[in-house]
Amino acid sequence: MSKILVTGGAGYVGSRLTLDLAEKNHEVIIYDSCYFGKDHIKDNKNIKLIEGDIRDKIKFEAAVNGCDTVIHLACISNDPSFDLNEDLSKSINFDCFEDLVSISKKNGVEKFIYASSSSVYGFSDDPNVTEDHPLVPLTLYNKFKGMCEPVLKKYLDNKFRGVIIRPATVCGYAPHCRLDLSVNILTNHAVNNKKIIVLGGGQQKRPNLHVNDMSRAYLNLMDNDFKLINGETFNVSFENKKIIELAEIVSSNVKKFFNYDKVEIEVKSETVDNRSYHVNSDKIKKVLNFEPKYNIDDAVNSLCQAFKDGKLPNSLTDPKYINVTTLKNMDVI
Numbered sequence: 001m002s003k004i005l006v007t008g009g010a011g012y013v014g015s016r017l018t019l020d021l022a023e024k025n026h027e028v029i030i031y032d033s034c035y036f037g038k039d040h041i042k043d044n045k046n047i048k049l050i051e052g053d054i055r056d057k058i059k060f061e062a063a064v065n066g067c068d069t070v071i072h073l074a075c076i077s078n079d080p081s082f083d084l085n086e087d088l089s090k091s092i093n094f095d096c097f098e099d100l101v102s103i104s105k106k107n108g109v110e111k112f113i114y115a116s117s118s119s120v121y122g123f124s125d126d127p128n129v130t131e132d133h134p135l136v137p138l139t140l141y142n143k144f145k146g147m148c149e150p151v152l153k154k155y156l157d158n159k160f161r162g163v164i165i166r167p168a169t170v171c172g173y174a175p176h177c178r179l180d181l182s183v184n185i186l187t188n189h190a191v192n193n194k195k196i197i198v199l200g201g202g203q204q205k206r207p208n209l210h211v212n213d214m215s216r217a218y219l220n221l222m223d224n225d226f227k228l229i230n231g232e233t234f235n236v237s238f239e240n241k242k243i244i245e246l247a248e249i250v251s252s253n254v255k256k257f258f259n260y261d262k263v264e265i266e267v268k269s270e271t272v273d274n275r276s277y278h279v280n281s282d283k284i285k286k287v288l289n290f291e292p293k294y295n296i297d298d299a300v301n302s303l304c305q306a307f308k309d310g311k312l313p314n315s316l317t318d319p320k321y322i323n324v325t326t327l328k329n330m331d332v333i
Contacts, residue, residue: 002111002222003027005067007054007100008074010034010041013115013167015176017071017215022046024219031063032074036326040175055096061103069111070104071218072097075145078180080324082141094144098151105160111226112152112162113218118207118235118279120146120166128280131166131233153231161226168207168237168279170214172299173306179321182206183296186247187303188315190254195264202244202267207237207279210294210302220290234284238292249296257304 001024009018009030021028022044030041030049041049052059054074064070075093076082082089104112120143121129122136137143152162171183179188186196217236221229241249244267251263284290306312312321319325 001025001027002069003029003067004069004071004222005029005031005064006071006073007031008072010038010049010176011036011073011077012174012176012178013170013211013214014073015040016174016211017073017218018047019044019175020215020219021222024222026222029063029067031060035330036176036323037320054100055091057096057099057103060100061107064104064109065107067104067107067109069113069222070100070109071113071115072100073115075115076141076323076327078323079139079141081327082139084324084327086140090140090144093141094147097148101152101155101162105155110159110161111222112160113221114148114152114162114164116149116164116166116233117142117145118166118168118237121279124278127278129235129278130280131235131283149233156231158227158230161230163221163226163229163231164233165217165221166233166235166279167214167217168209168235170209170211171296172211172294173302173311174211177303177306177312177321178323179312179315180323182243183208183246183250183299184303186250187254187300188312188321190250190263191258191304191307192316194260194262195266196247196251198243198247198265198267199270200243201269202242202247204243205240205278206243206246207235207240207281208246208296208299209236209238209292210296210299212294212298213238213292216292217284217290220288224288229287232287234288235279235281236284236290236292237279237281238294239296240278241296246296250300253297253300254304257301257308 010032
């Protein structure tokens with residue numbers, strides 16, 4: 001079993017991943033500023049929480065000492081949050097990244113997994129965007145996500161090995177749940193308003209991935225020989241859908257789950273997000289034998305069940321579900 005430090009382990013993906021790692025008897029350290037809360041982190045003999053900023057080199061070095069693996073999830077996530085204060089966001093998402101890598105290597109970490117993003121591809125008409133596709137980021141958030149990748153690669157050798165993951169847009173319920181991501185936004189409004197508003201005409205293509213499968217992908221990496229995948233980059237996605245298709249899937253599932261007569265879909269032309277791309281994930285299937293097993297219907301129904309069980313109270317008004325709102329209210333950015 002490994003001793004794993006997960007930066008951003010209190011966040012959306014991290015809240016699912018750290019539990020799954022602990023259930024596999026890995027020793028897990030969550031290193032997180034906890035901007036988005038920590039009440040969802042329950043007592044677990046295999047999980048330790050260290051509240052820390054990834055820009056704090058001294059604290060990070062103390063935390064990572066003795067770990068054999070780092071999974072780096074922490075960042076100011078999504079474009080609106082990044083844009084609140086570009087200089088501060090850059091300091092978190094890019095400027096400190098090389099320090100994290102070099103400190104990890106110096107302290108004997110053997111595996112470093114970096115969560116980049118499939119949004120680095122920006123806009124592409126290519127029907128199958130593979131890992132070799134040029135990075136054409138449309139925003140600073142996407143730009144700096146991509147710029148971290150070569151920084152990691154220059155430190156890799158036969159003792160310090162690393163892998164880059166470019167995840168699709170994640171969806172579905174997790175202990176800390178974001179409701180500012182496409183499928184989750186649509187489901188929240190379908191459940192609570194019986195109405196979905198689709199921006200940008202709905203023809204934008206998005207790759208999607210259930211949060212459970214995102215966690216499974218990291219677990220899969222932990223079980224693989226990093227000698228064979230050192231320096232590799234993997235797309236991780238499942239269903240590529242247009243936004244209007246996502247709305248239709250959400251509407252259908254929410255109506256069925258809650259026995260609603262109707263969930264209205266309204267399409268508007270305006271949007272501030274023009275990303276559109278169709279991600280190919282054949283490589284991770286071929287090299288790592290990894291295939292997602294949860295679809296968008298599963299994600300929507302997991303959220304519906306969470307709403308039914310009272311796990312997402314005040315979902316339309318509580319800022320904890322929306323990254324940009326939380327950061328504004330905390331005056332962090």
